[in-house]
Amino acid sequence: MDFGVQIPEPLMFNPLKHYLPFIREYVNIKIEEENYPGSKTFIRELRHIGTRVMDIYTGELSAGEIFNESISFLEFNEITGRKAYMKWAGTGNNNFRIVRLSDDSQWAFKYYEHEKRYVHFFPARSSPHSIRVKANTLKSAILYQVLAGKDYVSVHELNKTRALAGLSPIRDIADVAAITEIIEILRL
Numbered sequence: 001m002d003f004g005v006q007i008p009e010p011l012m013f014n015p016l017k018h019y020l021p022f023i024r025e026y027v028n029i030k031i032e033e034e035n036y037p038g039s040k041t042f043i044r045e046l047r048h049i050g051t052r053v054m055d056i057y058t059g060e061l062s063a064g065e066i067f068n069e070s071i072s073f074l075e076f077n078e079i080t081g082r083k084a085y086m087k088w089a090g091t092g093n094n095n096f097r098i099v100r101l102s103d104d105s106q107w108a109f110k111y112y113e114h115e116k117r118y119v120h121f122f123p124a125r126s127s128p129h130s131i132r133v134k135a136n137t138l139k140s141a142i143l144y145q146v147l148a149g150k151d152y153v154s155v156h157e158l159n160k161t162r163a164l165a166g167l168s169p170i171r172d173i174a175d176v177a178a179i180t181e182i183i184e185i186l187r188l
Contacts, residue, residue, distance in 0.1 A: 008071065009116050009117060010085070010119045011067055012120045013067075016048055016049060018055065019056070020058045021062075027146055038164050042146070046165055047165075049135045054132070055122065055131065057123045058129050059105050060103060061103050066107075070101070085111060086111050090111065096108045098124050105130065108124045108125075137179050141185075142186070143162060145186050153176070153179070155170055158170055
């Protein structure tokens with residue numbers, strides 16, 4: 001599921017959760033590949049989005065530029081190697097550092113317990129060039145775009161696609177509005 005996004009070591013980054021151009025490309029590829037009601041592989045891939053709130057980078061930097069600037073920051077500040085990174089970022093669940101990239105976007109850098117990919121990073125909360133979204137809202141928008149793809153978003157079709165991923169039916173109009181907003185962002 002890399003779709004051309006090559007993530008260099010020691011970085012760990014989930015573009016399906018945090019990088020809008022990748023999410024759009026993923027949706028477009030899945031629209032061509034998937035047949036209603038959707039494959040088990042597709043539903044399994046969506047599980048990588050998780051269950052929490054996340055921030056999605058919407059800026060102009062390419063994935064390669066983000067990776068290069070992140071690695072350059074670490075090298076310039078002599079934070080090379082796992083031990084140096086652990087010391088700089090901290091190892092607790094609540095430990096992280098914020099790094100600003102050339103477009104003013106801010107990225108959270110956390111330690112991840114992995115031999116080669118220990119630099120877990122993602123857009124920081126309230127960063128410029130990012131949007132904050134609930135995981136199930138993003139999953140719902142992706143499911144709808146891939147499996148229904150209609151211009152008019154109906155609650156019936158939305159619930160039909162959500163059920164495939166084990167998501168409960170939408171009952172609150174605010175949830176429909178949030179999902180519709182993300183669907184529109186994915187369509188651009």
